[in-house]
Amino acid sequence: MVNIDDFVKRLEIILDYYSLNASTFADKIGVQRSSMSHLLSGRNKPSLDFVLKILDVFPDVDLYWILNGKGSFPKREEEIESFKIEKDLENERTIATISSQENIMAHDLFSSIEIENEKPSQSIKQPESKTSNITPAEGEIEKIVFFYKNGTFKVYVP
Structure with missing residues (x-):
């Protein structure tokens, strides 16, 4: 204590x-x-x-x-030096991790993926909503999120 x-x-x-x-x-x-x-x-x-x-x-x-x-x-001088070396190594590891993640993210975000010999996808017809002008994407809907002007939201999972 x-x-x-x-x-x-x-x-x-x-x-x-x-x-x-x-x-x-x-x-x-x-x-x-x-x-x-x-x-x-x-x-x-x-x-x-x-x-x-x-x-x-x-x-x-x-x-x-x-x-x-x-x-x-x-602290004694050698302890301070040891601390500085550890901090520098920690900072280098953090910078290296961030830069490698940025490279991965930049590559994945802006590159197009082309897969050879893929079967043509079949489109799934979904009924259009009368209140929305958004066309449905291919696949199943995972969840619907409504955002309200007062900052709240509701999540619906079909």
């Missing part, structure tokens, strides 16, 4: 170390200023998301140190 008073003291040490005030720190890690104020006053406890944002923005903050005072602040 994290002791709130001790956590606040360690958070203040981080603020002093980087010469930041609470609002600048909140902006830097991407949290609301009010949540930072509530934390420093002891009103609220830190969330896991809050702690992870600190660790993401400030790599020389040690997880165990900020949570329970064990470890050191700032």
Whole structure:
């Protein structure tokens, strides 16, 4: 269990170390200023998301140190270097995954598929609706979705 008073003291040490005030720190890690104020006053406890944002923005903050005072602040130089290498590798993997997915999507989206020796498809006649001017596509209808102007919708499955 994290002791709130001790956590606040360690958070203040981080603020002093980087010469930041609470609002600048909140902006830097991407949290609301009010949540930072509530934390420093002891009103609220830190969330896991809050702690992870600190660790993401400030790599020389040690997880165990900020949570329970064990470890050191700032981290030793080799630990920071290891963190930076891991982040760079993670970012490279993410970029590689995104670019490969974009290539696949771009290829699949804009390319036409031609299949040789395919039997000609048989069209299925569907009755036209009197209220719609949309012609039915080939195949069975999976579902019908009605969108209303008030932002709601209904799904019908035949």
